[in-house]
Amino acid sequence: xxxxxxxxxxxxxxxxxxxxxxxxxxxxxxxxxxxxxxxxxxxxxxxxxxxxxxxxxxxxxxxxxxxxxxxxxxxxxxxxxxxxxxxxxxxxxxxxxxxxxxxxxxxxxxxxxxxxxxxxxxxxxxxxxxxxxxxxxxxxxxxxxxxxxxxxxxxxxxxxxxxxxxxxxxxxxxxxxxxxxxxxxxxxxxxxxxxxxxxxxxxxxxxxxxxxxxxxxxxxxxxxxxxxxxxxxxxxxxxxxxxxxxxxxxx
Amino acid sequence: xxxxxxxxxxxxxxxxxxxxxxxxxxxxxxxxxxxxxxxxxxxxxxxxxxxxxxxxxxxxxxxxxxxxxxxxxxxxxxxxxxxxxxxxxxxxxxxxxxxxxxxxxxxxxxxxxxxxxxxxxxxxxxxxxxxxxxxxxxxxxxxxxxxxxxxxxxxxxxxxxxxxxxxxxxxxxxxxxxxxxxxxxxxxxxxxxxxxxxxxxxxxxxxxxxxxxxxxxxxxxxxxxxxxxxxxxxxxxxxxxxxxxxxxxxxxxxxxxxxxxxxxxxxxxxxxxxxxxxxxxxxxxxxxxxxxxxxxxxxxxxxxxxxxxxxxxxxxxxxxxxx
Numbered sequence: 128x129x130x131x132x133x134x135x136x137x138x139x140x141x142x143x144x145x146x147x148x149x150x151x152x153x154x155x156x157x158x159x160x161x162x163x164x165x166x167x168x169x170x171x172x173x174x175x176x177x178x179x180x181x182x183x184x185x186x187x188x189x190x191x192x193x194x195x196x197x198x199x200x201x202x203x204x205x206x207x208x209x210x211x212x213x214x215x216x217x218x219x220x221x222x223x224x225x226x227x228x229x230x231x232x233x234x235x236x237x238x239x240x241x242x243x244x245x246x247x248x249x250x251x252x253x254x255x256x257x258x259x260x261x262x263x264x265x266x267x268x269x270x271x272x273x274x275x276x277x278x279x280x281x282x283x284x285x286x287x288x289x290x291x292x293x294x295x296x297x298x299x300x301x302x303x304x305x306x307x308x309x310x311x312x313x314x315x316x317x318x319x320x321x322x323x324x325x326x327x328x329x330x331x332x333x334x335x336x337x338x339x340x341x342x343x344x345x346x347x348x349x350x351x352x353x354x355x356x357x358x359x360x361x362x363x364x365x366x367x368x369x370x371x372x373x374x375x376x377x378x
Numbered sequence: 379x380x381x382x383x384x385x386x387x388x389x390x391x392x393x394x395x396x397x398x399x400x401x402x403x404x405x406x407x408x409x410x411x412x413x414x415x416x417x418x419x420x421x422x423x424x425x426x427x428x429x430x431x432x433x434x435x436x437x438x439x440x441x442x443x444x445x446x447x448x449x450x451x452x453x454x455x456x457x458x459x460x461x462x463x464x465x466x467x468x469x470x471x472x473x474x475x476x477x478x479x480x481x482x483x484x485x486x487x488x489x490x491x492x493x494x495x496x497x498x499x500x501x502x503x504x505x506x507x508x509x510x511x512x513x514x515x516x517x518x519x520x521x522x523x524x525x526x527x528x529x530x531x532x533x534x535x536x537x538x539x540x541x542x543x544x545x546x547x548x549x550x551x552x553x554x555x556x557x558x559x560x561x562x563x564x565x566x567x568x569x570x571x572x573x574x575x576x577x578x579x580x581x582x583x584x585x586x587x588x589x590x591x592x593x594x595x596x597x598x599x600x601x602x603x604x605x606x607x608x609x610x611x612x613x614x615x616x617x618x619x620x621x622x623x624x625x626x627x628x629x630x631x632x633x634x635x636x637x638x639x640x641x642x643x644x645x646x647x648x649x650x651x652x653x654x655x656x657x658x659x660x661x662x663x664x665x666x667x668x669x670x671x672x673x674x675x676x677x678x679x680x681x682x683x684x685x686x687x688x689x690x691x692x693x694x695x696x697x698x699x700x701x
Binding site: 169170171172269270293296297298299300301302304307311325326327328331332350351354361362363366367370371373 | 421422423424519520521546547548549550551552554575576577590617619620623636637638639640692695696699700
């Protein structure tokens with residue numbers, strides 16, 4: 128990853144979201160550096176989705192500050208949306224478009240020019256070794272390929288940051304690791320990766336990990352230091368130690 | 379209690395615009411589950427897990443093969459089977475606009491019983507959601523929906539329980555709670571067939587079938603599957619994991635290398651025949667671990683370690699996928 132001394136691309140300061148009496152996200156304060164792979168963990172209902180929606184410019188915070196790629200989450204949400212990519216297990220590609228059509232569609236959405244789209248499509252197909260499948264319907268691709276394509280499409284416009292919401296759910300163990308190769312590759316190119324997962328071994332692959340419990344960031348550090356801090360051998364035990372103390376039952 | 383013999387199922391091609399590619403969901407699946415066993419189907423999306431569940435619960439008919447549940451034939455005796463199995467599908471399928479209690483009552487009534495009659499069986503699970511019994515099911519959190527769905531699948535005291543990916547997308551804490559509930563149900567003598575994409579949950583089952591693309595890769599006790607892993611596995615560790623991954627892959631003696639949490643799991647190639655290495659060295663050339671360590675130290679991994687380690691179910695699954 129790139130040097131952590133460069134200016135952070137995500138900065139939050141006491142970022143808070145209330146729904147009536149309920150504080151979904153409570154005074155989140157952290158920074159993410161350029162090119163960092165940042166794991167964003169938490170139990171179901173801990174407030175991860177609310178936090179992600181604020182960071183993506185989709186949900187107005189109740190109080191606190193945050194800038195994403197230098198843009199303000201209150202006033203510059205359209206600029207934020209142009210500067211980020213987003214991929215989740217649910218939101219993905221159009222099944223009844225071909226591989227090439229999906230790339231063209233998303234590149235077009237982000238306002239890329241025709242020559243740029245053409246060049247990018249060729250480059251992506253080559254990188255993903257999908258040249259022969261350019262005219263194949265996405266519905267006919269194996270799940271693992273779909274997920275790799277989905278990731279590539281989410282960063283087709285070379286965003287500063289990509290948000291990945293449980294990107295590897297349900298895929299086989301080999302494909303899951305190939306997916307992480309893509310994440311590393313993007314990080315090497317300077318793309319900041321903000322990722323959620325329920326696979327605790329994947330938490331170990333992140334440069335730093337934050338763990339949310341009941342709306343607050345309960346821990347934030349590198350996996351090695353978190354394991355030292357909690358005297359545990361692996362991230363699963365660290366997570367369990369923190370998350371089992373959660374008092375929120377319903378979300 | 380459950381018996382399958384050469385079950386095959388093929389679905390017609392999806393859109394069929396460019397190919398008429400049929401989807402082979404099950405390619406001749408055979409296995410037996412004993413009474414009172416907690417049996418796990420372990421495999422990723424598209425492995426055929428749901429097709430198996432739908433076959434055994436008599437919701438679809440296989441193209442070929444025989445299967446029985448509690449000695450009843452899935453083709454002829456579907457009514458008897460439906461009366462004595464509990465099924466929790468992968469997708470939440472209770473009535474969203476009925477309350478918690480109404481849903482449970484509905485399922486009890488459909489099976490000709492009452493909540494009261496079998497309350498003991500569901501007590502431990504249902505008590506956790508009982509404070510919310512007047513809440514509509516659609517308004518429940520993920521963990522609570524899961525508990526309600528399990529209660530509804532159990533309310534008629536089934537002899538066999540089918541659970542299709544009950545812990546997918548669920549956090550580590552809720553997953554542990556759920557498996558603790560399954561252990562208790564097994565003690566009640568209920569046979570349980572459960573599927574999961576999480577390899578670490580395999581160890582919680584009595585026996586497992588590793589399944590991929592409609593084929594069973596292996597069926598055994600988790601311990602035996604781990605023991606059958608061929609060769610010696612090594613854990614390689616260094617602080618810069620990402621660079622380490624690239625360097626270990628480029629080492630000529632590396633056969634396989636996969637990231638496992640904070641270390642890499644590595645196997646070495648067999649010694650080339652005709653060399654001085656002892657014959658039959660299926661575990662990789664004995665000098666390779668030391669050679670890798672030197673290779674890594676020369677590539678600026680001063681803190682690198684190479685140590686023998688035991689395989690996990692996930693190592694075995696990857697090995698079986700590769701072969």
